[in-house]
Amino acid sequence: MLILGIETSCDDASAAVVENGHKLLGMATASQIDAHRAYGGVVPEIAAREHVGSIIGVVDQALASAAIKLNNVDAIAVTSGPGLIGSLMIGVQTAKSLSLGLRIPIQPVHHVVGHVYANFITESKIKLSNTLPHGQPQFPMLALVVSGGHTQMMLFNSHLKFKIVGRTCDDAIGEAFDKTAKILNLPYPGGVSVSERAILGDKDAYKLPKPKTENILDTSFSGLKTALLREAQKTAGGDFTMPSFEIASHLNQKQVNDFCASFEDTALDYVVDKMRLAYIKFKPKSVVIGGGVAGSQRLRTKLSLSLGIDIEYAPAELCVDNGAMIAAAGYQAHKLKKPIDANEIRIEPNKKVFIGV
Numbered sequence: 001m002l003i004l005g006i007e008t009s010c011d012d013a014s015a016a017v018v019e020n021g022h023k024l025l026g027m028a029t030a031s032q033i034d035a036h037r038a039y040g041g042v043v044p045e046i047a048a049r050e051h052v053g054s055i056i057g058v059v060d061q062a063l064a065s066a067a068i069k070l071n072n073v074d075a076i077a078v079t080s081g082p083g084l085i086g087s088l089m090i091g092v093q094t095a096k097s098l099s100l101g102l103r104i105p106i107q108p109v110h111h112v113v114g115h116v117y118a119n120f121i122t123e124s125k126i127k128l129s130n131t132l133p134h135g136q137p138q139f140p141m142l143a144l145v146v147s148g149g150h151t152q153m154m155l156f157n158s159h160l161k162f163k164i165v166g167r168t169c170d171d172a173i174g175e176a177f178d179k180t181a182k183i184l185n186l187p188y189p190g191g192v193s194v195s196e197r198a199i200l201g202d203k204d205a206y207k208l209p210k211p212k213t214e215n216i217l218d219t220s221f222s223g224l225k226t227a228l229l230r231e232a233q234k235t236a237g238g239d240f241t242m243p244s245f246e247i248a249s250h251l252n253q254k255q256v257n258d259f260c261a262s263f264e265d266t267a268l269d270y271v272v273d274k275m276r277l278a279y280i281k282f283k284p285k286s287v288v289i290g291g292g293v294a295g296s297q298r299l300r301t302k303l304s305l306s307l308g309i310d311i312e313y314a315p316a317e318l319c320v321d322n323g324a325m326i327a328a329a330g331y332q333a334h335k336l337k338k339p340i341d342a343n344e345i346r347i348e349p350n351k352k353v354f355i356g357v
């Protein structure tokens with residue numbers, strides 16, 4: 001069965017064709033990094049406008065790279081939420097039009113669940129940056145999603161049946177990386193530049209906290225973010241009133257590198273500690289990770305070492321937002337759920353991951 005997956009929840013428009021939920025046949029993504037760079041973050045209006053211009057081309061390119069004609073697609077899967085309202089609207093309207101025009105089924109997919117399903121792609125006809133996992137993850141499966149908008153641990157007992165066992169009480173880990181980059185005046189996207197500069201720094205230079213949470217498997221990143229801000233203000237010779245845009249000009253390159261290394265090490269250890277606790281508690285057969293921060297090689301090494309197991313991670317391009325993960329999740333939804341009328345699909349910008357779908 002061939003599923004065309006469409007993802008436009010934030011700043012990437014991506015489409016992919018996946019066969020039987022595990023074989024990637026073709027994918028195309030239009031990145032908007034250049035359009036948002038000057039603003040140091042994603043501007044929702046610009047994101048939506050860019051999607052309008054790129055989505056048809058992206059779908060065409062994905063089909064061409066898969067060597068599949070549109071009328072051979074069996075079903076469409078599309079991210080319906082959570083995400084930016086204008087961005088979601090473009091992908092969902094495109095998917096609805098295709099579904100109605102071609103008279104093929106459509107499945108709405110939760111973006112975070114999509115990130116988890118990137119790990120079910122075990123074959124690819126297109127070249128990826130890393131080798132794919134050798135087999136499908138086994139249940140029970142413990143999943144960590146770490147991205148710009150989400151930080152949560154989910155325990156899956158079978159396909160699409162899961163409960164959330166840990167979540168952030170405030171900010172997402174990727175957001176904290178992006179904020180750190182902004183304070184240190186590093187280029188957008190922040191996570192990547194913090195992680196590049198961290199290689200050059202001393203992770204023990206600054207002591208940053210790992211906030212305690214009521215549920216031991218939850219996380220909190222706003223305290224860590226504020227602690228970094230205060231430490232940076234102090235190092236820059238100011239007090240807590242120093243505006244964050246002034247800090248970087250008073251820091252030397254060694255201090256910037258040390259802040260990156262200290263922040264990255266603390267933030268990654270923090271989520272890895274939570275995963276270790278969850279792993280001991282739930283004894284899953286498989287552990288998977290997804291989301292932009294899951295592309296971090298340091299996170300991957302730390303997690304494997306802490307759990308003491310070999311983990312076959314998904315290639316980085318399947319960890320960031322992409323159409324393939326949506327197609328893979330859509331395939332399972334198509335098998336398990338009743339067909340949905342395209343006219344019934346609504347965008348859900350604040351869509352919660354409901355427990356035990």
Ligand code: KG4
Nearest residue numbers: 147148149174191195291292293296320321
């Ligand atoms: O999953 P994603 O592409 O979009 C969302 O759904 O949010 O994740 C983007 C996030 C950004 O916050 C970015 O800074 C972060 O992932 N990121 C990283 C790395 N690469 C991307 N954070 C830490 N280390 C990285 N290597």
Ligand code: ZN
Nearest residue numbers: 147291320321
């Ligand atoms: Zn995402």
